[in-house]
Amino acid sequence: MTVSHNAKWNKEVPDIVVSRLPIYLRSLYILAGEGKEITSSQELAARLGLSSAQIRKDLSHFGEFGKQGTGYNIQFLRERLEHILNLGAVWPVALVGFGDLGHALVHYAGFVRKGFEIQAVFDNAPHKVGHRINSTLIIEDVSKIKESVRAKGIKIAILAVPLEVAPGITDVLIEAGIKAILNYAPTTLTVPSNVKVQNIDPIVYLQNMTYYL
Amino acid sequence: MTVSHNAKWNKEVPDIVVSRLPIYLRSLYILAGEGKEITSSQELAARLGLSSAQIRKDLSHFGEFGKQGTGYNIQFLRERLEHILNLGAVWPVALVGFGDLGHALVHYAGFVRKGFEIQAVFDNAPHKVGHRINSTLIIEDVSKIKESVRAKGIKIAILAVPLEVAPGITDVLIEAGIKAILNYAPTTLTVPSNVKVQNIDPIVYLQNMTYYL
DNA sequence: TAGATTGTTAATCGATTAACAATC
DNA sequence: TAGATTGTTAATCGATTAACAATC
Structure with a gap:
C-alpha cells in the first residue's frame, strides 16, 4: 500500500517520521484557517518548535512538494499528506x-x-x-x-x-x-x-x- | 532539583529516558496488583515490547536498583521511580x-x-x-x-x-x-x-x- | 557451586543537523 | 538578476543493542 507514493523512494519510512506527519497536517489546517496560501519549512518549524531541516527531510521521504525560493502551497501539501496518511475516505x-x-x-x-x-x-x-x-x-x-x-x-x-x-x-x-x-x-x-x-x-x-x- | 538522586550520575538524563519511567512505573503497579514481589528487566521488557537492555540502561541513569541473579524488588523500584519523578506528595x-x-x-x-x-x-x-x-x-x-x-x-x-x-x-x-x-x-x-x-x-x-x- | 540477572562498556544503528547546489 | 527556499548530502549527534564481567 505504500507503492503509489513510494515508488521512487523505496526505503522504509521511519515510524518517527510518520508520527510527525499528522502534526504537520494539523499546522496546515491552522495556517489555511488563517487565510494563508503559502508556507515554508521555516514557518512550520517555528510554529512546531522543530528545525526546518527536519521538516524538509521528513517530507523528502515521500516526494518533492515545495518550490525553491517560494516554499509550500498549503492546500497542495495538505492534500499530499492526507493521501500519504490514507485519509481519502471516511x-x-x-x-x-x-x-x-x-x-x-x-x-x-x-x-x-x-x-x-x-x-x-x-x-x-x-x-x-x-x-x-x-x-x-x-x-x-x-x-x-x-x-x-x-x-x-x-x-x-x-x-x-x-x-x-x-x-x-x-x-x-x-x-x-x-x-x-x-x-x-x-x-x-x-x-x-x-x-x-x-x-x-x-x-x-x-x-x-x-x-x- | 535533580541533585538528590543524581549526585553520582551528573550527566543530563535524556528526555526519552524520562518519558519511559512512567511506563515502567505503570507496569510495576500492575505487577504488584497481581501479587508479584520480584520482577526482572526481561519480564518488564516482554510486557512492554521493549528490550531488557534498554530497561536496564534507562534505570542505570538513576542508580542501581536490582540484584544480580534475582532482578528487581517491585515495591522498592516503584518507590525509587516515584521519588525520581517527584511523586512524593499530592x-x-x-x-x-x-x-x-x-x-x-x-x-x-x-x-x-x-x-x-x-x-x-x-x-x-x-x-x-x-x-x-x-x-x-x-x-x-x-x-x-x-x-x-x-x-x-x-x-x-x-x-x-x-x-x-x-x-x-x-x-x-x-x-x-x-x-x-x-x-x-x-x-x-x-x-x-x-x-x-x-x-x-x-x-x-x-x-x-x-x-x- | 550452578544458574540467573544485573550494570556497564563498546559497537552498532539510526536520527538530526548543517551546509549548499539547484532553482524558482 | 537578486533573494529566497527547497531537496539532499555528509557529518554529527544520540540512542539502542549486544555482550559479558560481576555477583547475588
Whole structure:
C-alpha cells in the first residue's frame, strides 16, 4: 500500500517520521484557517518548535512538494499528506466503553470533521446496552463486538474501558479484525505485529512532566 | 532539583529516558496488583515490547536498583521511580475547560489515585461559572485564572478548551505561574523553555495509524 | 557451586543537523 | 538578476543493542 507514493523512494519510512506527519497536517489546517496560501519549512518549524531541516527531510521521504525560493502551497501539501496518511475516505471506528470518557469521545465533533466516524459503540453494563445515543447509534453489548465489527468492516477501535477488562477486550477486537487501537486504558496492550496501538494515558504524561518540576 | 538522586550520575538524563519511567512505573503497579514481589528487566521488557537492555540502561541513569541473579524488588523500584519523578506528595492541578472532556477528566478517579488532584476548574461560559461540581469545587470564570492559580500555588494545568482559545489561555496560564501543561487542544502551544507541555490529540494518533492500514 | 540477572562498556544503528547546489 | 527556499548530502549527534564481567 505504500507503492503509489513510494515508488521512487523505496526505503522504509521511519515510524518517527510518520508520527510527525499528522502534526504537520494539523499546522496546515491552522495556517489555511488563517487565510494563508503559502508556507515554508521555516514557518512550520517555528510554529512546531522543530528545525526546518527536519521538516524538509521528513517530507523528502515521500516526494518533492515545495518550490525553491517560494516554499509550500498549503492546500497542495495538505492534500499530499492526507493521501500519504490514507485519509481519502471516511474511516469507520468502533468505540468500546461508554463511561464518562466514551461519552465525551462520542460527542467530540473533531472525529467526524477529520474523517473518523464512530459507527459502533459497545459496553458491558446491562443498563447501558440498548441505549440510543443518536439517530444511528445504539449501545451494543460487548459480546456483539466480533459480529458487529466484522459486519461493518471496521478496522479502527477506540478502547475506553477500565484497566481490568482491557486485555480481554483487546483480544476480542483483534479476533474481530481490528488493525488499529487507540488505547485509553492505562496499560500496555499485547497485540500481533500487524496491529497498531497508540496509547493515551494522561497519568503517564503528567508523571513525565513532574520530573522537571 | 535533580541533585538528590543524581549526585553520582551528573550527566543530563535524556528526555526519552524520562518519558519511559512512567511506563515502567505503570507496569510495576500492575505487577504488584497481581501479587508479584520480584520482577526482572526481561519480564518488564516482554510486557512492554521493549528490550531488557534498554530497561536496564534507562534505570542505570538513576542508580542501581536490582540484584544480580534475582532482578528487581517491585515495591522498592516503584518507590525509587516515584521519588525520581517527584511523586512524593499530592500535586494540585488546574483544569481549564468544562465541556464533555473536562467533565470526564474531573470525574476520572485515576488522577487522585495517582496523586493528581484537580483543585480549580475554569470555563468561560456564563451559565457554567458558579456551578458546583462537588463539595470543594466550583467552576470559576477564566478571568480568575491568574488570581486563583497563584493563590493555590498550582503548577500543573490541564487544557481542555477549543482550538481557538487555546493560545490565549496558555499565555494566561504561564502568567499565573503554571509550569506544566497537559494539552488536549488540537494545536501546538508556544511556551517558554521552562514550561513543559505534553500534547494529547486523538486525531494525531489516529492519523498516524491510518498510514499503516 | 550452578544458574540467573544485573550494570556497564563498546559497537552498532539510526536520527538530526548543517551546509549548499539547484532553482524558482 | 537578486533573494529566497527547497531537496539532499555528509557529518554529527544520540540512542539502542549486544555482550559479558560481576555477583547475588
